[in-house]
Amino acid sequence: MMDQLSTLFSAGIDLxxxxxxxxxxxxxxxxxxxxxxxxxxxxxxxxxxxEAGANLMLVIAGYRFDAVAPILTGSTTDQLMVDPxxxxxxxxxxxxxxxxxxxxxxxxVRIKQTxxxxxxxxxxxxxxxxxxxxxxxxxxxxxxxxLGDRPIPAPGMNPMTSTRGGEGKP
Amino acid sequence: MNAIALPVALPLLAAFLIPSLNRSVxxxxxxxxxATLLACLYIVLDLALSAEVPVSVAMGxxxxxLGINFYGDxxxxxxxxxxxxxxxxxxxxxxxxDGQEQDIRIHSLYLLLAASASGxxxxxxxxxxxxxxxxxxxxxxxxxxxxxxxxxxxxxxRYLTLSALxxxxxxxxxxxxxxxxxxxxxxxxxxxxxxxxxxxxxLAAFALxxxxxxxxxxxxxxxxxxxxxxxxxxxxxTALLAGLVSKIxxxxxxxxxxxxxPGEEARALMMVLGMLGVFAGEFSAWRATDFNRMLxxxxxxxxxxxxxxxxxxxDAGLLAGLALALHHLIVKPGLFLLADxxxxxxxxxxxxxxxxTSQMFAALLFVLFALSLVGVPPLPGFWAKLQLVLALVAxxxxxxxxxxxxxxxxxxxxxNYLFRFSVSLFGSQQGSSQGGGSxxxxxxxxxxxxxxxxxxxxxxxxxxxxxxMATEMADVALYTNTVLEPNDMAAGEVGAGQ
Numbered sequence: 224m225m226d227q228l229s230t231l232f233s234a235g236i237d238l239x240x241x242x243x244x245x246x247x248x249x250x251x252x253x254x255x256x257x258x259x260x261x262x263x264x265x266x267x268x269x270x271x272x273x274e275a276g277a278n279l280m281l282v283i284a285g286y287r288f289d290a291v292a293p294i295l296t297g298s299t300t301d302q303l304m305v306d307p308x309x310x311x312x313x314x315x316x317x318x319x320x321x322x323x324x325x326x327x328x329x330x331x332v333r334i335k336q337t338x339x340x341x342x343x344x345x346x347x348x349x350x351x352x353x354x355x356x357x358x359x360x361x362x363x364x365x366x367x368x369x370l371g372d373r374p375i376p377a378p379g380m381n382p383m384t385s386t387r388g389g390e391g392k393p
Numbered sequence: 394m395n396a397i398a399l400p401v402a403l404p405l406l407a408a409f410l411i412p413s414l415n416r417s418v419x420x421x422x423x424x425x426x427x428a429t430l431l432a433c434l435y436i437v438l439d440l441a442l443s444a445e446v447p448v449s450v451a452m453g454x455x456x457x458x459l460g461i462n463f464y465g466d467x468x469x470x471x472x473x474x475x476x477x478x479x480x481x482x483x484x485x486x487x488x489x490x491d492g493q494e495q496d497i498r499i500h501s502l503y504l505l506l507a508a509s510a511s512g513x514x515x516x517x518x519x520x521x522x523x524x525x526x527x528x529x530x531x532x533x534x535x536x537x538x539x540x541x542x543x544x545x546x547x548x549x550x551r552y553l554t555l556s557a558l559x560x561x562x563x564x565x566x567x568x569x570x571x572x573x574x575x576x577x578x579x580x581x582x583x584x585x586x587x588x589x590x591x592x593x594x595x596l597a598a599f600a601l602x603x604x605x606x607x608x609x610x611x612x613x614x615x616x617x618x619x620x621x622x623x624x625x626x627x628x629x630x631t632a633l634l635a636g637l638v639s640k641i642x643x644x645x646x647x648x649x650x651x652x653x654x655p656g657e658e659a660r661a662l663m664m665v666l667g668m669l670g671v672f673a674g675e676f677s678a679w680r681a682t683d684f685n686r687m688l689x690x691x692x693x694x695x696x697x698x699x700x701x702x703x704x705x706x707x708d709a710g711l712l713a714g715l716a717l718a719l720h721h722l723i724v725k726p727g728l729f730l731l732a733d734x735x736x737x738x739x740x741x742x743x744x745x746x747x748x749x750t751s752q753m754f755a756a757l758l759f760v761l762f763a764l765s766l767v768g769v770p771p772l773p774g775f776w777a778k779l780q781l782v783l784a785l786v787a788x789x790x791x792x793x794x795x796x797x798x799x800x801x802x803x804x805x806x807x808x809n810y811l812f813r814f815s816v817s818l819f820g821s822q823q824g825s826s827q828g829g830g831s832x833x834x835x836x837x838x839x840x841x842x843x844x845x846x847x848x849x850x851x852x853x854x855x856x857x858x859x860x861x862m863a864t865e866m867a868d869v870a871l872y873t874n875t876v877l878e879p880n881d882m883a884a885g886e887v888g889a890g891q
Contacts, residue, residue, distance in 0.1 A: 246565075247565075250561060250562075250565060253561065254558060254561075257554055257558055263550065266554055270554065270557050270558070270561075273557075273558065273561045274557075274561055276561070276565070277561045277562075277564040277565045277568065278564075280564075280565045280568040280569075281564065281565075281567070281568040281571070283568075283572070284568045284569075284571040284572035285571065285572075285575075306575070308571075309568075309571060312520050315520075315524060316523075316564060319524065319527045322531065323527070323530075323531065323553070323557050323560075326531060326534060326535075326553065327550065327553050327554070327557070330534075330538060330546055330549055330550045330553065331550065333538075333546045334543070334546045334547060334550060337543040337546060338543060346547050347547070347551075349543070349544075349547070350543075350544045350547040350548060350621065350625070353542075353543065353544040353625075354544055354621070354624045354625060354686075355683075357544075357624075357736070357737075358624065358682075358683035358684075358685065358686075358736065358737045358738055359683075359737050359738045359741055360682040360683045360737075360738040360740075361682075
């Protein structure tokens with residue numbers, strides 16, 4: 224398989240460069256997915272893609288196409304071996320990545336149980352509203368809307384009348 | 394010497410013992426966390442005072458650059474001690490914010506955080522740093538989500554995605570470094586860097602690591618999580634994240650900058666991002682309408698200032714950065730701890746100082762911290778900012794003069810919103826008084842205030858100590874010699890290990 228690939232790319236194309244490009248592409252796809260997706264589950268999947276890209280990059284960092292797997296078999300022939308350090312590191316990185324994804328999914332489950340939705344934009348608004356209510360500040364209509372009484376209402380004015388969330392927590 | 398591994402090993406052991414101990418002997422399970430942290434604090438202080446620092450310890454007897462080593466110079470040991478001290482001070486003693494009994498699992502998360510943060514401070518290997526950084530991340534996600542409200546699950550998820558994206562970037566930066574040099578040991582990298590990383594590839598690797606680790610350091614483009622998380626989670630966790638975790642991340646960035654990426658462009662990149670952080674943070678804080686988010690944005694601005702300071706070459710920059718970082722480590726948790734009683738809209742807190750003895754005391758503490766944060770002369774904040782201004786003036790470049798202008802403007806803005814709020818605290822009382830609350834609740838905040846005043850009194854010996862630390866940290870040759878040329882003691886340990 225690898226031999227076929229090498230012959231395929233022997234016509235002037237560096238296989239390593241192609242793989243590096245693929246790794247960068249995977250990271251870019253993952254990052255774009257994490258930023259652009261609205262669905263929490265898709266964000267976790269995009270994270271998995273980005274992590275795969277980073278792991279591929281780490282593997283390429285020490286890979287040689289003209290070498291064998293770094294296993295000592297007892298044979299005395301001097302054969303080049305692939306650098307085993309990045310492979311060991313990739314194993315660690317994969318395990319850590321899986322842990323993070325599992326944690327993310329467990330949080331997603333809790334969010335779904337609490338709010339019944341997985342839409343990130345909706346949830347962000349809900350969270351901001353919840354923070355505003357707890358802090359007893361008037362809910363902000365949006366980035367472009369005027370803020371109203373800034374910064375602190377003038378003396379003599381009851382600040383409680385301008386809050387939407389009521390007393391909040393003492 | 395091998396005791397240097399204990400600040401990492403002991404909390405990890407205790408963290409995984411706690412759940413099973415809690416089934417059989419619950420009181421012991423509640424005691425074991427603080428006891429472990431105290432032991433760590435003792436071990437680190439003992440090391441810092443007795444052994445000849447800097448010291449490098451090879452794990453398992455495999456000598457660097459092949460093996461993994463812990464490097465303990467004064468700065469690293471000081472931060473390891475601060476990790477234990479801060480976790481002890483901000484420990485979830487007994488009751489939570491809502492008055493319920495704390496879940497014992499939070500103790501485990503605290504210990505995980507303490508172990509991995511000490512590991513970050515001490516580690517001398519880039520991949521090891523990545524692993525510890527991920528451990529810090531996971532522990533902090535758990536702590537943020539531990540309050541069990543809907544908003545804090547969402548904040549935790551958003552924090553997690555941003556942090557995980559940062560980790561992916563940092564990991565690809567590490568992969569770039571490895572592909573260029575074939576090693577990840579910081580000491581060996583510092584030898585190879587002038588030849589192999591002094592190019593666009595090296596700069597790209599630094600940018601990736603800076604952005605990746607910068608998520609925890611509240612760096613400018615990746616700090617969207619800060620106001621959300623600090624406004625939703627418990628004040629103790631907030632104080633821990635803003636005070637401790639951000640500084641440890643900054644320490645990692647500075648180690649990479651000093652040892653591996655000493656290029657001019659790398660420093661310029663960090664300074665520009667720091668300036669943007671100062672700008673964005675301070676102006677957002679000025680615009681904030683509630684206590685937690687005002688402090689959160691102000692924290693972004695302060696961290697930007699720390700990064701600007703560390704991006705100045707030479708030990709003048711390191712001295713200013715260390716001073717600012719330590720100052721912020723004391724002041725910001727102190728301010729966040731006040732939020733336990735003061736959470737909510739700034740307008741609601743008007744005249745709060747007259748709501749009883751404890752409220753007056755809290756208001757006075759706020760004024761003390763605010764004065765130091767802005768930089769009013771007798772307090773240590775003034776000295777730290779003065780070091781930064783002096784270091785920036787000494788640099789003859791347009792960028793550092795721009796940074797100077799930004800810092801001074803930010804100080805004015807900072808003074809404006811902090812003093813505005815201080816004045817309103819002592820203003821005429823509005824509405825019903827929600828005063829009361831016991832003085833005991835302010836004990837931890839008051840302790841930090843005492844530390845601040847003590848620092849103001851003993852500023853001269855403190856300044857000398859920080860100067861030695863900065864000089865030692867800037868000395869790349871010392872680092873490589875300590876790690877790569879094992880002295881008799883390290884050689885003896887290899888013998889013992891075999």
